Amino acid sequence: MPELPEVEIVRQSLDKKIKQKSIKKVIIRNKNLRVPLPKNFSSFLMNKKIIKVDRFSKYLILNFKSGEFCLIHLGMSGTIHIIDIKKKLKFTNASFYHSPILPKKHNHIELIFNSLKVIYNDPRRFGFFELVENSEKLENRFKNLGPEPFNLNFNLNYVFNYFEGKNKNIKTFLLDQKFVSGIGNIYASEILFLSKIYPFKKASLLTREDCKKIIYYSKKILLRAIKKGGSSIRDFKDTLGSSGNYQKEFKVYQQEGLRCKTIGCTDTIQKKIVSNRSTFFCNSCQN
Known part of the structure; x- marks a missing residue:
């Protein structure tokens, strides 16, 4: 699953490409993501002008001029591809995992602008889109989540x-x-x-x-x-x-069996599975 840094890279790519642009058409090929798309998904997005693309935690946030928002979560396998309608790009992936080239399958949603389109691809369909009507509801949406590491409240x-x-x-x-x-x-x-x-x-x-x-x-x-x-x-x-x-x-992630990189340490990196998640560590350096 993409973590904060990878989602931030996606945000930067999207903000550069679609900021100050309006959505001209919405194509839905599969509405059944982790959470099914709302019935008004297309009508909500149509002709909306994006003033910026934000991020909170692992969520992308499309900010519309109308004061409304669209949240995007990539889930386990979701990727976003940016297609230039006038110019063929070899690499389209603005995201993290999987192919740099737009796959032929699992392209569930397309947001079409004048000169480009944004395609959401997700083989496992664990990602989702969520429509938010105003800033108060957006703030309420994240109230149960902790602060980001960069936030002053994470002290x-x-x-x-x-x-x-x-x-x-x-x-x-x-x-x-x-x-x-x-x-x-x-x-x-x-x-x-x-x-x-x-x-x-x-x-x-x-x-x-x-x-x-x-x-x-x-x-x-x-x-x-x-x-x-x-x-x-x-x-x-x-x-x-x-x-x-x-x-x-x-230093440790996916380094199982390799020598610890700490100067003077002769131990090797270990891996343990806890709650179906891999944890990598050095038994000598971490105590």
């Missing part, structure tokens, strides 16, 4: 107090969007490795210093990943033909 008092009395392990909390929004499995393993914190340690046992490290490395790693264009776990290239490069900097 020492918030993190340390949140963990008080909590017996779940810290890895579980980093994946819990009610605690912090946008971190997924890849970056959670990397954050805990650099913080030198054992992923299965109870959150209530973390010190204030531990919490400082988690805050610091959450920001540092996600910002670095955005700068590097995200992590291309597979053969991802964006609309410019560029690959995400952060995977070249992985």
